[in-house]
Amino acid sequence: MPSHSEENYLKAIFSITRETQKGAPTNSIAELLNTKASSVTDMVKRLADKKWVNHRKYQGVTLTAEGRNIAINTIRKHRLWEFFLVEHLQFKWDxxxxxxxxxxxIRSVELTNRLDAFLGHPKYDPHGDPIPDESGQFNERESLPLCDLPAGAEGIIIGVNDSSTEFLRYLETQGLMLGTPVKVKTLYPYDRSMEIDADNRTGLMLSLQVCKNLCIKKINQEK
Ligand SMILES: [Zn+2]
Structure with missing residues (x-):
């Protein structure tokens, strides 16, 4: 049985390796978990002893099949509970x-499966992230960070790369929610900030930081 902390490490390694398609460097893991590189080194050794990760010098940390299963199962529970809290207990997405x-x-597999069934087997959590099913399958939707869109491009917000309260509250004050249509008006090469139209608001200025963390599904404009 993995401990809470081991699960958090496996989850972090999963998200880093998935994003970069490479082994996770120790310092990236430390940064994500807000801890010291020396603690990460100790933990990685422990996870390797349990055969949940592989660690080769200069290649970073990767998950074994078993480590990956633990990570995905933890993510599944996380996202199902988020869905439950928003849909049934009226919490806000932030x-x-x-x-x-x-x-x-929470360990109980029975509880997780019943929760999943109770919720109607949702495919995405309140932040637009895919929820793995019981066998660990999930559909990642194709999306681009807003900062990669050229001027004139249109799309819909389908997710966020930052689920922090601060960021989500900021988005709410700007009227930027999942499903909101956006159109890039002007790009400012100096700091890569952007002016966009969103829904029925025009001329919204967004920083690069914000644009990086908004996942957009591009609308095909070819007629
Ligand atoms: Zn979350």
Missing amino acids: EVHDIAEQLEH
Whole structure:
């Protein structure tokens, strides 16, 4: 049985390796988990002893099949609970991540499967992230960070790369929610900020940081 902390490490390694398609460097893991590189080194050794990760010098840390299963199962629980909290307990999308960080460590497989069935087997969590099913399958939707869109491009917000309360509250004040249509008006090469139209608001200025963290499904404009 993995401990809570081991599950958090496996989850972090999963997300880094998935994003970069490479082994996770120790310092990236430390940064993501907000801890010291020396603690990461110790933990990685422990995870390798349990055969949940492989660690080769200069190649970073990768998950074994078993480590990957643990990570995906933890993510599944996290996202199902987020969905439950928003849909049934009226939490807002910026309030659920920290609570789900606790709930994701509940062991009972029966509880998780019943929760999944109760919710109607949802495919995406309140932040637009895919929820793995019981066998660990999930569909990643194709999306681009807003900062990669050229001027004139149109799309719809389908996810966020940052589920922090601060970011989600900011988006809410700007009227930028999942499903909101956006159109890039002007790009400012100086700091890569952007002016966009969103829904029925025009001339919204967004920083590069914000644009990096908004996942957009591009609308095909070819007629
Ligand atoms: Zn979350």
